[in-house]
Amino acid sequence: MASSDMPAENDVLRTVDGTPLKAALANASRRARIRAFILVLPLLIFILLTFAVPIGQMLSRSFTDDKFSANMVELGKWFDANGKAAPDEAAYAALAADLATASKERSAGNVGTRINYELPGTRSLFTSAARKADKLEAPFKEAILALDPQWARPDLWAAMRSASAAATLNFYQAALDRQIGADGNFEAAPENVQIYVKLFIRTFVMSVVITGLCLILGFPIAHLLAVLPLRHASLLMILVLLPFWTSLLVRTTSWMVLLQSQGVINDVLVALGIVGDDGRLAMMYNQTGTIIAMTHILLPFMILPLYSVMKTIPPAYARAARSLGATSWTTFRRIYLPQTVSGIGAGGILCFILAVGYYITPALVGGADGTLISNQIAFHMQKSLNWSLAAALAAMLLAAVLILYWAYDRIIGIDNMKLG
């Protein structure tokens, strides 16, 4: 029976005020999305301003260094005009003029430092030449070469040419242990100064070892906490949370006390007769010390995600497996372990990312061969003040961490991160 208030086959569903239902629905959900986004907006702006912008700015430093280009203007002009041509009298004249300016403005040290980054040992060329620059007269080439024959080196001119542009990839080259060779092209640095690649490898290897140790030590604890009744588990959880909340410096200091040659562990071992008094274990100021201390510090970061995953595993599956005749090892291997994989992944990647970026602990207990890449970044930030190189190293570290972060998101999902 046709009725006036039944919609016809080709009539569109409408809301009370006549808009099509689909449109009204789309409108409403768009408004809801915008509302949700507006709630997040203040924090997003805050993080972008206080975090993303500073880091971006610092990373941009890895591409620029104007210590040479801002101070040696005449030479820069000569390089623009003449490209890779061999230096002639005009080039040396420009160099002499710039050195005189540098001496007046006291920028010779900075200029020399910039070239020194590429060619160690050349800083003093610039500072000593600048001191004598106002006495130089034409012909400049002879005058400058008389100051020091090293001025004729082709690699020196190649370095100056590349430094006369503020934007450069040279710091990334340095971070990968490559230097300007005698002929002016980039090549691998000599063996005894190749440190960064080794340091990166050492950092990643040690982080893998630390994560593995955390996993081996953390898995039994997390399992125990998950299966015990909540009363007892909470008490034992205090033993996990207490180190977590104790200051990092305090924990590192106590490891210093424990691991020293005359420290508690060695004293106990000697008292028990396990090692002789002159055979004390060297656990401090080397890689061993770093690994032990960092495992202790990162263990709660492995235990807490594992615990929160294990709590959700119903015990019924294990009992069912036993009732079907599986031994306890088979039950564990084929029933329990696969269910904990997401927790292992979560804790593992978290521990690894944190281990790779650690700075304080290796600085205090690592000695010379327990230092990690962050210590080298800090060294270039605070001691050698080669900020561009520090930024280049930091950029590479950050890229590695972001790749791992993306992998974590793929496998686990950012929104599934739980800390107990």
Add this chain to the structure above:
Amino acid sequence: MALPIYADPLERIWYYSYRVICALIFIFLIAPIIIIMPLSFNYEPYFTFTPEMLRLDPAGYSVRWYDNLLTFGMSAPDAVRDSSWWADVWANAKWVQAAKNSIIVGFFSTIVATVLGTIAAMGLSRPEMPFRKLIMAILISPMIVPIIITATGLFFFYSDIGLSGTYFGLVMAHATLGIPFVIITVTATMMGFDRSLIRAAQNMGAGPVTTFFKVQLPLITPGVVSGALFAFVTSFDEVVVVLFVGSHEQQTIPRQMWNGIREQISPSILAVATILVIFSICLLTVVELLRRRSERLRGVTPS
């Protein structure tokens, strides 16, 4: 998880050795925390147990480091201990200054982090949130990015805009570091939140703000408090950013401890550490007792 009666001898052995292994790991976790407590009473200014201490000889022990916490940095430490001495302590003692700074910076950065983080978590937990994963990744990144990179970036940025060496800059930096914890804990809580309660409140005529304050907030408070606690601890314990961004006026406790390990080696830091550890134990015990009390009040049988 009792030992089932059908367990064979191998399983029994494993059952007990598993507990022994766990006990050893717990000792590994807790020993470093415990070991510093007796050492803070060392008479000598070095980090080793002297023979007198091991013999439990009272001459090897002293509370001078706790006293040092009050006197270090004072202008007249040896004066009579009257009210002007205490005024001197309050104004000049370095550790007291450090404690003041730590509490001020920690308090304000926690407030900023919790407020911004909770509001954002409300938005993030809604199913209709666009770009959810990407934004979540950005907001959690301060926890993931190596701290040395954050600290160096902030050093340059703050120097450019003149915020270096100011309380405001340090509070903002610490808030940034604490936000991921707030986000994680509050979104986890919101996941378990029953959305029909919101709809019920709206059904009865409450606007969004009223709904938030009267319905949502009371229920997510445990998560918010937990996140705030994590954020406070992060700020209280943070040293690398303070090293780079703070000046000598903003010395916090960890910054002063860093000094105490490098330039001013003295067991005063062990005294501070002991005080902090005891404080943490009290805090954790209180939290546990509250949890048991709320269990009792809700009539839940202890599990």
Add this chain to the structure above:
Amino acid sequence: MKKLLILSTALSGFAFAASAQEVVLMSWGGAYGKSQTEAYLKPFTAETGIKTTMVDADNPATPVKAMVEANNVTVDVVDVEYADAIRLCDEGLLEPIDPSIFPDGADGTPAMDDFLPGAVTDCAAATIVFSTMYAYDTTKFPNGGPKTMADFFNIEAFPGKRGMRKGAKANLEMALMGDGVPAAEVYTILATDEGVDRAFAMLDKIKADTVWWEAGAQPPQLLADGEVAMSTAYNGRIFAAAVAEGKPFESVWDGQVYEYDVLAVPKGAKNKDTAMQFIAYATGTQRLADQAKYIAYGPARKSSGPLVGLYEDGKTEMAPYMPTDAANLTNALASDFEFWADRDTQLNERFNSWLLN
């Protein structure tokens, strides 16, 4: 409520930022920093009423450069090594000092004559002569300890770990002297590539057994912990540990490398004039003699010498512990500031990569 919080944050920020006249001194911390607090800072505040603050650093020269380049100078006076001061001055990172501000000696000698030669430069004024030498734990060597610099590099005869400063300065000179080079020829040899290689070859001998320290307070700590058997150190810190705390440390002066330590003002310091006033005060005759009461560093003024007497305990004579005491100068090397001002960066880079390899 939130408004109140924001307001109070802003107010506290302002309150802490607006400081009255004050002088902030950045120095090396530990026993040396304490001696400066007692001898310079406290009397300065007592006499002038200007607030003084001490800030510690492992080596104040590096934060100076970082602060000036980042345009963010938070200290007013820095205490740096002589060679670093020359280098920083060359680079325009320090304020020039007007030599007329220095008071005359207590015995009437004009200031410039009273200071030891070279003590006052364009941008810095020396306060003390300090020395890098090495000390050993006597309990570890009951049959007689090391006596010369060569003994430091001799692991077979004197077993045990070594402690050395983490840097090229002083270590390379000591390595050459340990290899038998007389003090007068050290810098000529070190200026050549073969000389540097020779120094590093000497250091290679003990590299595996060395603990590297960065802060001046660490060597006495390492010796007391038993972590090392002997360690290079700033002589005043060893003095403080041996005399003040009664530790069984013995100093070996053979092969010591001594240098001035100076006060300077970073470019762009906020309280520049008060800083200059402080430097003039701290380099006065009596002040320099006073600091020698607390730590074994020689004053940089001739008129202060006779005023140096006993340690603050009232019993110990300071003179034998001074780097410049005749008995300690038999095989001593004055650190060549020109050499280090030129070669510091390059040699430290080489040292750094040597260390990490």
